Amino acid sequence: MKLVLLLLFFLRAHSDPGPRPLALHTDRAQDPDPDLDMDLDLDLAAVRHRVDPRFxxxxxxxxxxxxxxxxxxxxxxxxxxxxxxxxxxxxxxxxxxxxxxxxxxxxxxxxxxxxxxxxxxxxxxxxxxxxxxxxxxxxxxxxxxxxxxxxxxxxxxxxxxxxxxxxxxxxxxxxxxxxxxxxxxxxxxxxxxxxxxxxxxxxxxxxxxxxxxxxxxxxxxxxxxxxxxxxxxxxxxxxxxxxxxxxxxxxxxxxxxxxxxxxxxxxxxxxxxxxxxxxxxxxxAVTWHHxxxxxxxxxxxxxxxxEVLDTLGEKITEILEKVKGASPIRPVWLGESSSxxxxxxxxxxxxxxxGFMWLDKLGLAASxxxxxxxxxxxxxxxxxxxxxxxxxxxxxxxxxxxxxxxxxPEVLKVRVFSEFGQNKRIRVYLHCANKKSSSSGAVVLLSMNLNEKSSIMLLPSSISSGPVEAFILQSDQPGEGGVCSRSVMLNGAVLKMVNDETFPDLRGARLPPTDRLLLPPFSLAFFLFPEAGAAACS
Known part of the structure; x- marks a missing residue:
């Protein structure tokens, strides 16, 4: 199956308010590097941890x-x-x-x-x-x-x-x-x-x-x-x-x-x-700042x-060990945190x-x-x-x-494999989807690509038979230098409030069943699988 999700490069604004087709923008994309291909192993049967609904x-x-x-x-x-x-x-x-x-x-x-x-x-x-x-x-x-x-x-x-x-x-x-x-x-x-x-x-x-x-x-x-x-x-x-x-x-x-x-x-x-x-x-709850x-x-x-992102995991481990030893029933909160x-x-x-620090912090802390x-x-x-x-x-x-x-709030287990070993610049987390906006059994994959090249995530058969809704966030400016922009695109459209009380269109791009997902360079992504049928999320 040839990179079916090259489709996934980005929605541009259209006048039609209904579902919009996806288009590949070759001026913004780079050919995926096979060295960056990742195999995902997802456990949809058990909840690993359940965070507070106000996480x-x-x-x-x-x-x-x-x-x-x-x-x-x-x-x-x-x-x-x-x-x-x-x-x-x-x-x-x-x-x-x-x-x-x-x-x-x-x-x-x-x-x-x-x-x-x-x-x-x-x-x-x-x-x-x-x-x-x-x-x-x-x-x-x-x-x-x-x-x-x-x-x-x-x-x-x-x-x-x-x-x-x-x-x-x-x-x-x-x-x-x-x-x-x-x-x-x-x-x-x-x-x-x-x-x-x-x-x-x-x-x-x-x-x-x-x-x-x-x-x-x-x-x-x-x-x-x-x-x-x-x-x-x-x-x-x-x-x-x-x-x-x-x-x-x-x-x-x-x-x-x-x-x-x-x-x-x-x-x-x-x-x-x-x-x-x-x-x-x-x-x-025990609170600390990071x-x-x-x-x-x-x-x-x-x-x-x-390597900077990984330092958070070391600190969390240290805090959790101390609290577990002294007061094991106390939850642990990051009471103040930013970059x-x-x-x-x-x-x-x-x-x-x-956003790379922010999404990784949310994913790692919950997991x-x-x-x-x-x-x-x-x-x-x-x-x-x-x-x-x-x-x-x-x-x-x-x-x-x-x-x-x-x-x-339900955290699921996901493992990432590559024939070239772990690539820390591709980071992935898995949750049950928000039940207020998704059907029972749905899951959502939180992903980020810190590379200047695209990456392919290969999905297991347990999840590749249903549709996918993609929410890809990128800077409105290309390349590594562009990540310092104060504007962000969702599926190719720059996000901006319509007025003080009205949000822009935040719908995902609905994609057909596929066994692979493309992560563009320097991107943050949510991939929603509405028909995953995860036992842990039912």
Whole structure:
């Protein structure tokens, strides 16, 4: 059978709104290299792991509340449209600045130009939204400089911030996880929970169902604030918070997550060990943070390097072993994660090439047993956001949206073989398909090609007898240099919102039964098999 899926090169936009034919664009494609042919072995009989239905979740950086007027951006119709499409998910409101924020419920909202009517229910007038976006673009540069200098100002936030973020989550179908300040300490260096209790009291009075965290990256407290907290004390602080939560009807059984350490290295390992000894019984899941590279020192080569991608598996293994040894029933979450720390890498973390790190992280984390991955960030200061400063989707948003629509929580086993040995530049994961959008027994193959040449994936007979729906993501620019574009194509058509409330056509290209699939150069792909009949997915 001669490369039947050379068909699979890309849909171009047509005026006909119905199903569109596939065409091969020889100016964009390269002949497949037989050295890159891969044989796939799929196990459709058993579920390997089942992640939380909210597996792909997002964060909003607490820096948005440094000037509380910026919280009005959460009332944007466009942002709410984009966020609703990622439900179900958690939304973590936190980050570095949560440990420099104090709740001041009595401050006058009118002084902040925030009114009760603006709390997420009524979008700001267009001129105000445009003004806020312009001011935010300037202000985030100040925040980035604060991060570079590790010098942070103390911030007081009012009930308005809480109202805005809760209303945003409620309207968008997200479950809120609110980060509390762990640097409010007593003279004995124990956590002072009085301010947290005031916040919980307010939230209960409003009937806000939400979960909590305490502190962000405690291993960096010394650098950020000149305060050291060891793991044992941190665990006791969480136990103290759990006791406070138990005094409130809404929060006695609410989620509490932590300790949100950075990836394991040196003292961070000791913090996690100590925390698990004294705090594991207080939390619902163990959280840690992961970034592949330093955003100020990285390069395009790093973003396309399979050895860099493989470092995540090493860290996951280490974390899972520690948690299993100390508290085996606790789920493990990536509580904050993106491509590059330090606010992301300009021209990389906000472009198409970041999708290789993002899709591989989602595939690998799920296959290894991580239950939730929270993407830093939906909006906030930095260069790794899912939406840009105009609140328009960046490439990783479109990748996340397709993941949400197509991929179910059940992880299946897939193995890749080649007569030339393992090719780490071809990476493949397998899930049951999302049952909300696919029939029972359907499966979806998550794939990526880090090569500059096309590759063929050879399918087993168990799956090759039915049709395939292909969703191929590529940069709108050709070649390796083109992967740094901020635009992405789905099956050959550039993705762009029709308007603030309308998505473009996100249908896949329906292909006839075949025993081989083509992965174009530098591509990300979802292949949906709607008639696979997988026993594990029925």
């Amino acid at each position: 792909l979740s997002v964060t909003i950086d607490a820096s948005l509340a440094e000037e509380e007027r910026f919280m009005l951006l959460l009332s944007s119709v466009k942002l709410q449209t984009l966020t609703k499409a990622l439900s179900p998910a958690f939304l973590r409101f936190g980050g570095t600045r949560q440990d420099f924020m104090k709740f001041e419920p009595q401050r006058n909202k009118q002084q902040l130009n925030v009114t009760a009517e603006s709390c997420g229910h009524t979008p700001p007038p267009w001129w105000l939204e445009e003004e806020l976006k312009r001011d935010w673009a300037k202000y985030q540069e100040i925040l980035i400089q604060e991060d570079l200098k590790a010098s942070y100002q103390r911030v007081q936030f009012t009930a308005s911030t809480v109202d805005q973020v809760y209303s945003f989550c409620s309207r968008c179908g997200l479950d809120l996880v609110f980060g509390l300040n762990a640097l409010l300490r007593t003279p004995n260096n124990t956590w002072d929970g009085a301010n947290a209790a005031a916040l919980l009291r307010y939230c209960q009075s409003r009937g806000y169902h939400m979960a909590w965290e305490l502190g962000n990256e405690p291993n960096s407290f010394k650098k950020k604030a000149g305060i050291s907290v060891d793991g044992e004390q941190l665990g006791l602080d969480f136990a103290h918070l759990r006791k406070i939560m138990s005094q409130f009807q809404l929060y006695g059984r609410a989620g509490l997550y932590g300790p949100d350490i950075s990836q394991l290295r040196d003292r961070r390992t000791n913090i996690l060990d100590g925390f698990l000894q004294t705090g594991a019984e207080s939390i619902n 970034y592949y590279v330093n955003g100020r020192e990285t390069s395009l080569k790093d973003f396309l390097d399979p 590059a720390f330090g606010g992301g890498a300009p021209g990389l973390s906000d472009t198409f090439v970041a 290894m047993g991580v239950d939730v991955v929270m993407r830093q960030a939906l909006v906030g200061a930095g260069r790794y956001q899912l939406v840009d400063l105009n609140l328009d989707p960046l490439p990783d948003y479109w990748l996340s949206l397709l993941y949400k629509r197509l991929v179910g």
